[in-house]
Amino acid sequence: MKQASFEMNRRSLLAGLAALIGASAVPDGAWAQEAGAQDAAATERYFAPPLYAVLEEVCDIIIPETDTPGARAAGVPQVMDGLMRNWASAERRRQFEGLLLEIDTAARAAGGAGLMSLPKARRVEVVAAFDAAQMRQHDHPYRRFKDLILTAYYLSEVGATQELRYELVPGSFQGGIPVGPDTRAWAV
């Protein structure tokens, strides 16, 4: 007798279906619900609006729009906020809130009333300087913060398939293929 260990609603693969190349349909069931929950309405967000605005801006500065969408369009701020609600420990939440506050404070020191009060070019300078200072200090909370922003971008559908390349079902492994000047890396 089958006992479902968790709610899963997907097509079962029939035995012997040799031509199957892998499901790529929009997910349904609980997995989609969880993934969707990361994109919560503003009222359900972890970060209060002023800090969320700083988070959005920092994500956008680290990975801006270029010839491909950036972190904002890829939903990275929402994912980061969702991680605070669904993944982070209390300590981690404090750390990340602290980082955003530090960045905002650095903006005040640069002559503004917070990051969002500065013109765009100055905001980028503030965040770039913060990034450089933290990386030189091997500051662990910021490293993890940056790692998560990059992960949220490069494992998003936008990041993985537009900025980089991703195949759900590669089908083969080629050990030696040529690289040209425009070859994009694999996301995974």
Next chain:
Amino acid sequence: MSFDAIVVGSGMSGGWVAKELAEKGLKTLVIERGRHIEHGADYTDHLAPWELPNMGMVNEEEAREHYEVQSQCYAFTTATKHLWVKDSEHPYTTPEGKPFMWIRGYHLGGRSIMWARQSYRLSEMDFKSNLEDGHGTDWPIRYADMAPWYDHVETFAGISGSNEGLEQLPDGKFLPPMQMTAVELDFKRKLETAFPTRRLIIGRCAHLTEPTAEHEALGRIACQYRSLCERGCSYGAYFSSLSATLPAAQRTGNVTVVTDSIAHSVIYDPGTGKASGVRVIDANTKEGRVYEGKVVFLCASAIGTAAIMLNSKSEAFPNGIANRSDAVGRYLVDHLSGLGADGTYPGFENSYHSGRRPNGFYIPRYRNVTEPGEGFTRGYGFQGGAMREGWRRGTWQEGVGAEFKGSLRRPGAWKLGLGGFGEMLPRADNRVTLHPTRTDKWGIPIPHIDCSLGPNDLKMIDQVNKDAKEMLEMAGCTNINTRRHYGGVGLGIHEAGTARMGRDPSTSVLNQYNQAHDVPNLFITDGACLASSGCQNPSLTYMAMSARGAHYAAEFLRAGRI
């Protein structure tokens, strides 16, 4: 209920025993303590990276509170969390200062779902090592006894690899090997030139690179190079109980599988001198049930099997069934792991790879084979690989903005990594016992695992890292980072030795047929049976032991010997 055979455990070993016995016409019961999972339907391998809850990361507080040990496993993510035990529900104890990480999953198929699929034979020198250096007791079998069974299981399971003619790593029945990257080939050339008795070969792995008709008849197709294996593979492209042995067993019509049934003890009948059956506790209702069988196989994994035996007390066996030797639970080993080094490999900017290979290369043991081991006996092998770095290198770099993003669009530098796996020596005081007072929620005494590294192990750990660094330096690598051993045992996830085979019933539990010296219809073919573990990944050996043990059990039953 009464059966010809009862198999406790449905994982790597139990699945094989069930298939072999069922195919020989024995009415076989498989008892699995965990829940049923359905091959395909209950897997998460269809999820794209952006569909994983929390990008694959398990909630930090949940991991800390409920998965303190399992969260240390490399394969613990939101896509696989349901396949690892909740440590908070399955406690065990260890002495202060002797950490043992017991990594496991309780569900139909066990760790055969989440294993790394590396498949290597033990060699003649492994079967002779106890005799030659005096650690452990002499194996009652030699390679020649196992060779036809390795052939048998490799053929059915489907093992990809290359024949290399190495004494310390016997060749096998292989499907075509996977490709190596340009840097791996270059490193191989450099390694074999600098160290003429060392070899680098493609990994031998339980993946269908070219399915046979037998594989396809089970609904299995060729590997699609997704590297999502630990989630379960809906293509059946790697070997597991669920993709291969259990379906084959079920097709005979001779198998009954009961899940959610925790084996409490093996019942001994002093009148017959044999095991009469197995007592189980229902995982959900906590009701007790008894199943009767003519032959009993314990395949509950090394620690699980030992615990069941120790809990099977009777007047004839006050310290546990088939334990007159007092060896049950003792001689616990794991592979020394978490060792090696990685570094940046120069050149090859114009070469890349495509597809996600679920396999690496392997450097078979050379210490105390073709090169001496200074101050230690036995040896180690290296798993490894060389791939180009991805966007994650951005985490270690200063930089924000368009230029930073642009730099991460390109493939990064080549990274070469070597991961050592070393043989741990068996010791009587490294043992599993039952906790004198604490029980789990089913009233069964929890295991107490007392296991620590010995002087040979520590010396080996040191040399593994020295060798890895030296090989990377030889190849011209920079930014070399050597791993620091975690200081405990268990993260090799290759625990073994707790009901060892041997020639002497006073120092071993099993004879040359995996048959208990003291109880002729009790067989053990999981990790517990190993008299020594070599440095090779053990699952292929568990498969071969299981097929061979099942063969003898069926023969003895037919001949009226048990």
